[in-house]
Amino acid sequence: MNLHGVKAIYRFEMARTWRTLLQSIASPVISTSLYFVVFGSAIGSRMVEIDGISYGAFIIPGLVMLMLLNESISNASFGIYMPKFTGTIYEVLSAPISPLEIVLGYVGAAASKSIILGLLILATSRLFVDYQIAHPFAMVGFLALTAVTFSLFGFIIGVWADGFEKLQIIPMMIVTPLTFLGGTFYSVTMLPPFWQTVTLFNPVVYLVSGFRWSFYGVADVHLGVSLAMTLVFMLVCAGLITWIFKTGYRLRD
Template sequence: MNVHAILAIYKFEMARTFRTVWQSIVSPVISTSLYFVVFGAAIGSRITEIEGVAYGAFIVPGLIMLTLLTQSTMNASFGIYFPRFTGTIYEILSAPVSAFEIACGYVGAAATKSIILGLIILATSWLFVPIQIAHPLWMIGFLVLTAVTFSLLGFIIGIWADGFEQLQIVPMLIIMPLTFLGGTFYSTHVLPPLWQKIALLNPVVYLVSGFRWSFFEVADVSPAISLGMTLVFLVACLAIIWWIFRTGYRLKK
């Protein structure tokens, strides 16, 4: 494995993040804080608890997951699309660097950015409500696994996209709505029985539920099922990326 190549790509992407720290770090944290203030104050005044957890604390895992999913996808998609847009991707492809090493560099940087954001938002939430993490190792593990998985998805989107507008389609029009409908601000147990079954078709439900369990031991579905669904999605993304480099899809003209 060419570790130097992976680190070169990784450091370049991380340096770009710190050059645009207001856009990459500060802006998402402020946006999530506003979600917390608006939903926590407006709805929290009417709903004091959900399944024995104060509403303000209950929505924290969902808000972290909302940021994690969107930022992982957007960071990774832009990271690989920009070299395609400028033509520098061909320099990377002609270098003695494997597809696995290229993906590791870009996906690793995107996942790192998202994890940093998630931890900052977690620290910020303590300014608003007291939070206790019942299973910190599970929380960290699930945070990393989700960030890597959706960074892989973003990597796929960045190769598929023909323009900057297409980069926004999946994060803004698919992932964000699914996150809002996936139990970010509520438990699916409060839904009517029919809608509870329909909600299980939303893959984000499993992500939010598993992550919330690590905080409060409260979940809409079994944590084992949440972990299994995430691993299935991870393997599917890895298979697609392998096929992309195998066939040269949108990389070779």
């Protein structure tokens, strides 16, 4: 295994984060904190409790998930798209490094950044809202699993995109709406029965529900189902990436 190669890609990607701290770290932390200020402290104090949890605390897992999905996709897609855009991808393609090692480098770095951000946001939210974490190991596990899964998804988008518009279109037009409609700000059980059924087709519901369970021990869907759906999505992404490298799709002509 080319561990030096994996480390080189990982370090390069992480170095980009440290070079752009304001954009990479400060910006998502500040924007998510604004949600806590508005929905958690200001409006949240006048909302009724959901499942016995204050509204401010209830939305924390969903908001962390919202940021985690967006950042994982954005970091991973940008990480592989930029070398394609600047032409430096030639070096990765001509190096003695396997597809798995390439993915480990890029996706590993993107997921690491998202996890660091997620933990930072959790720490920041404590300044505005009081919350507990009932199952801390499960919480970290969900955080890592989601970060890796959506970094894989981001990697696919980065390979697929042949322009900056395409790089943004899926996160903006699909992922963000799915996250907002995936139980970030409400419990699925608050919806009419028909919309409850429709909501179950939204994969983000399972991520938010499972993550919220790790905080408060309550979930919209069964924990096992949440975990299974996340794993299925991860496997689908891994399968697509395997196909990309096998065929050379948009990487090797």
